[in-house]
Amino acid sequence: MSVAIENFIKAIYNNDVHDIKNTKPGNIAKQLGISSAAATDMAKKLAAKQLIKYQKYQELQLTEKGMQYALNIVRKHRLWESFLYKMFDMSLHDIHREAELLEHQTSDFLAAQISSYLGHPKFDPHGDPIPNEDGQITTKDTSIALAEAKEGQNYTIARLMSDDKDFFDFCALNGIKYRNTIAVIKQFDKNNMTQISIGTNTIVLNENFTKIIYVDEN
Amino acid sequence: MSVAIENFIKAIYNNDVHDIKNTKPGNIAKQLGISSAAATDMAKKLAAKQLIKYQKYQELQLTEKGMQYALNIVRKHRLWESFLYKMFDMSLHDIHREAELLEHQTSDFLAAQISSYLGHPKFDPHGDPIPNEDGQITTKDTSIALAEAKEGQNYTIARLMSDDKDFFDFCALNGIKYRNTIAVIKQFDKNNMTQISIGTNTIVLNENFTKIIYVDEN
DNA sequence: TAAAAAATTTAAGCATACTTAAAAATTAAT
DNA sequence: ATTAATTTTTAAGTATGCTTAAATTTTTTA
Structure with a gap:
């Protein structure tokens, strides 16, 4: 392959x-x-x-066969992201860039070592699920796009579905990080914008962001 | 490239x-x-x-240019070996096999992160020198092949110059490991064999091994 | 040193993974 | 429902990194 x-x-x-x-x-x-x-x-x-x-x-x-291949690569990608994020001082964008290369040169054996070292994590630093050795994924059906969140409710960041450096830079700058808590202040439905607060900050996000940030209700 | x-x-x-x-x-x-x-x-x-x-x-x-490229790849190879050996339960042969693949997909940035994490080591687990970012190598001119060692002298393993699984398996089994101490009992010069002791064991090595095991006098 | 053996180079060809340009089919728009 | 625009496919061609087979050069040895 x-x-x-x-x-x-x-x-x-x-x-x-x-x-x-x-x-x-x-x-x-x-x-x-x-x-x-x-x-x-x-x-x-x-x-x-x-x-x-x-x-x-x-x-x-x-096909089913193709899906298994895909899951194997995705697994290696997300294990590398998790591992690099833990070991080194690297941003979400950095780890993604390196994982894109390393994933193709990683034996199942090495992937198992990394997974074991990390305690077999089920999610990577973006909140994306890590398939296990058999290609099985732990899905969290509870997560919703921030665009669909309720006003006045607290949420936990569940997933940052992007590969874009600017997006990650923005998130890092504003505390939008996997497992952090945010509050949804207001949904501006007409304009597809969402106002949230993180700590002492208040931010208004447009739909480019609210559709790729997934959250769990607290 | x-x-x-x-x-x-x-x-x-x-x-x-x-x-x-x-x-x-x-x-x-x-x-x-x-x-x-x-x-x-x-x-x-x-x-x-x-x-x-x-x-x-x-x-x-x-050429000088080619040498710099070579040293950059060798650096990444040996950093990976050092890193994998430290982090995981992998043999010298395992780490070599994985490093052969990973070395080609490793940015200078990631190499620097690994080197920093390890405290900028000058030698890998085989005892081979790790070139720095500028391609400079710390040479140990003091090391000699085990074949040239003096009878009755104690030595420290300095380098295991091989890629061969069988050799590494043999070394692992007999305590022949980077930085371990051995004693040279006898040199059988006519037959190109060397008798050494490690701990309580005594082993006779032929020239296939004594020429690729490098040692420093204690 | 001349013939035999071994190694290197040249030549022709192949698979992979791309490219551009033109043809065909689908999708969108009036 | 046609026409126009877009997308997909086909066709031809390229660079990389290999192969095998034959020709050439070097090295060995007798």
Whole structure:
């Protein structure tokens, strides 16, 4: 399994799991920084390997086999993020960038060592679930997007669903961090904005942020 | 810099530094598990990039630029070995195998974090020197091959110059470990064998081992 | 030192993973 | 419901890093 294939499968997985769910070659291509033609090519190859289902002009779908591969890579990615975050002075963006590279060169054996050292964590520092060795995921169905939160309620940050450095910088600066507590002051539904307070700070977030910050009710 | 190029340069470096010093394409090819033809091809490419000097039928030589690249990769390799050995329950062979992969996907930034965490070690668990960020190496000219050691003298293991699992297994089983103390009982010069004692044990080693185990006089 | 053996190089070819450009199909808009 | 715009696919081509086989050069040895 080449790095190109691993990244391709992971991209399908991430699109599938996240809200958007556009897994056509063009969208995958955009995310991987390759041409649509290259993505179509790859889709055919992966279909031949039984990793995805491919029909012309349709969405790409992981097979059960493809899903297991994807979960294995995602597991390594999130274990590395958890490990680097714990060991070193690195930001959420830093750990993501390094994990993107290391994940492809990590044996199952090493992944098991890292997982064991960390006490087999179920979530990474973004709040994303870490699949176990069998590809099983602990889901927290209770988490909701901040955009859907109730006014006057306290919440705990459950997930920061992004890879974007600016977003992480903003979060770090404002105390928006996995497991921190916030209070929802007001929902400006017409403008898709949400006012929250963290400690002594009050912040108004737009929908770019409130849709990727997930929270649990306290 | 591709993985193929990094491994090629590293192979030249290792041959150059170690005793053998055969850096012709065929020998590099054998070590990398590729054909001689592929190695000749690669040699031409690296010469065009000014990383090595190449003349038909001659030994390959790293340029100053090539040497810096090699030292950077060797640094990452040995930092990973040191780090994995400290953090996890892994043998010398295990850490080598994992480091061979991770070294190519490690940013200078991450290498600096690992080095800092370890207190900027100068030697890895094999006793091999770890180049610093500028490619500088702390050499210990005092170390000698066990084959050259004096009878009746105590020594400290300074270096285990090998990548071989069987060798490492043997060492682990017999307490031959970086920084451990041994006593040289007898040199059987005619047969190129050396008898040593470690703790309560006595072992006779042949030249396959006594030439790659380096020691410092106590 | 001349023939035999071994190693290196050249040449031709292949798989992977991309590219651009044109053709075909789908989706959106009027 | 057509037309226009967008997207996807096909086709042709490229760079990398390999392969095998044959030609060439070096090294060994007798």
